[in-house]
Amino acid sequence: MYEYYNEQLNLLEDNSHLRNIKDFSKKDEKYIYVNDKKLLNLSSNNYLGLADNEKITDKFLGTAGCKWSFGSASARLLTGTLPVYKGLEELISNLYETEAALIFNSGYHANVGINSTLAGKGDVIFSDKLNHASIIDGLQLAQGKFFRYPHNDMDALERLLVRERKNFNNAVIVSESVFSMDGDIADILQLIELKKKYNCLLVLDEAHAFGVFGTKGLGVCEKLNVIKDIDLIIGTFGKAIGSVGAFATGNKILIDYLINKARSFIFSTALPPINVAFTKWIIENELPLTYKKRMNMLELGKKFKSESHIIPVIIGENAKTIEMCDILYENGYFTLPIRPPTVPQGTSRIRISLTTEINEQDLVKLKELIRCNIIG
Numbered sequence: 016m017y018e019y020y021n022e023q024l025n026l027l028e029d030n031s032h033l034r035n036i037k038d039f040s041k042k043d044e045k046y047i048y049v050n051d052k053k054l055l056n057l058s059s060n061n062y063l064g065l066a067d068n069e070k071i072t073d074k075f076l077g078t079a080g081c082k083w084s085f086g087s088a089s090a091r092l093l094t095g096t097l098p099v100y101k102g103l104e105e106l107i108s109n110l111y112e113t114e115a116a117l118i119f120n121s122g123y124h125a126n127v128g129i130n131s132t133l134a135g136k137g138d139v140i141f142s143d144k145l146n147h148a149s150i151i152d153g154l155q156l157a158q159g160k161f162f163r164y165p166h167n168d169m170d171a172l173e174r175l176l177v178r179e180r181k182n183f184n185n186a187v188i189v190s191e192s193v194f195s196m197d198g199d200i201a202d203i204l205q206l207i208e209l210k211k212k213y214n215c216l217l218v219l220d221e222a223h224a225f226g227v228f229g230t231k232g233l234g235v236c237e238k239l240n241v242i243k244d245i246d247l248i249i250g251t252f253g254k255a256i257g258s259v260g261a262f263a264t265g266n267k268i269l270i271d272y273l274i275n276k277a278r279s280f281i282f283s284t285a286l287p288p289i290n291v292a293f294t295k296w297i298i299e300n301e302l303p304l305t306y307k308k309r310m311n312m313l314e315l316g317k318k319f320k321s322e323s324h325i326i327p328v329i330i331g332e333n334a335k336t337i338e339m340c341d342i343l344y345e346n347g348y349f350t351l352p353i354r355p356p357t358v359p360q361g362t363s364r365i366r367i368s369l370t371t372e373i374n375e376q377d378l379v380k381l382k383e384l385i386r387c388n389i390i391g
């Protein structure tokens with residue numbers, strides 16, 4: 016009965032595709048420990064060093080917010096809403112100066128819910144080809160049709176809009192801002208132009224930019240001063256903020272529509288109240304203190320020719336990528352091989368994510384190892 020599945024696993028292993036869950040002894044805001052080996056953690060989304068941080072945890076545990084419970088026992092629309100949820104939603108909409116905000120259990124829940132809901136029968140979504148799996152899964156669940164345009168290619172998107180927009184009722188354009196596996200940034204100004212010209216909604220996933228870009232840490236939209244031009248902005252709490260969950264913020268009618276229609280919101284138990292309280296506390300108290308460190312991190316990214324704090328080292332073949340990770344591991348760096356289907360075939364890579372804890376000195380040997388083993 017299990018033979019088929021076992022064969023599939025063997026096939027994955029033969030192609031250096033097999034994934035497994037790693038065992039770590041412990042983590043802190045900078046390092047990861049495997050037994051007694053201490054490795055610089057270059058694979059985490061803990062961009063501000065707020066997760067796995069004892070000092071931060073202790074500080075939070077000394078606040079009144081730590082009295083919230085560890086389980087909500089209900090979906091938000093049943094008995095799963097306490098004042099702390101509304102408090103976080105209000106905080107988000109006040110920061111962004113938007114009409115409304117809605118918390119989702121994760122970025123995955125948010126993207127699946129939003130993308131499957133906004134395009135009903137007769138509607139259409141245009142999605143960047145490198146958008147995250149959670150967006151793609153949402154598109155596949157949608158009743159509407161979707162088209163994927165070549166990555167960040169605004170001319171190709173416009174050609175698609177010219178050809179297809181007239182055939183549908185509602186239309187949505189969806190993109191990440193900072194692309195998770197490439198670290199480059201969408202042409203948001205052009206997306207706004209196109210959305211206006213072709214009468215579309217624009218949904219922007221700022222998962223990797225929320226907490227990192229902008230004076231207040233609200234993302235690339237804040238930096239570009241275009242928050243008002245985006246219909247829905249999505250941010251996650253599990254990355255820079257060091258907590259769990261996600262939000263969508265923007266137009267109130269769209270938020271109310273999601274509350275009524277997004278199945279990943281309606282049919283899932285709400286986040287533990289204590290996590291919601293932690294998220295709110297971090298955004299109010301810790302995020303404002305990070306500005307200088309965030310800007311230094313982005314400067315370091317520039318030195319590695321990245322537009323952000325995410326640096327892709329594209330190797331190509333799976334086996335070679337794994338080999339490179341092993342070399343880095345032996346030299347005290349923890350990186351992971353990123354392979355298809357996470358990235359397109361033939362572009363397996365090491366994704367280095369910087370954090371505010373990492374400095375240029377930490378990366379000197381890494382640069383040399385990559386140069387010797389990949390470039391020449």
Ligand SMILES: Cc1ncc(COP(=O)(O)O)c(C=O)c1O
Binds near residue numbers: 126191251
């Ligand atoms: C662009 C993007 N959106 C959404 C998600 C999902 O967020 P979460 O981990 O909160 O489910 C990720 C996760 O890596 C992501 O990279």
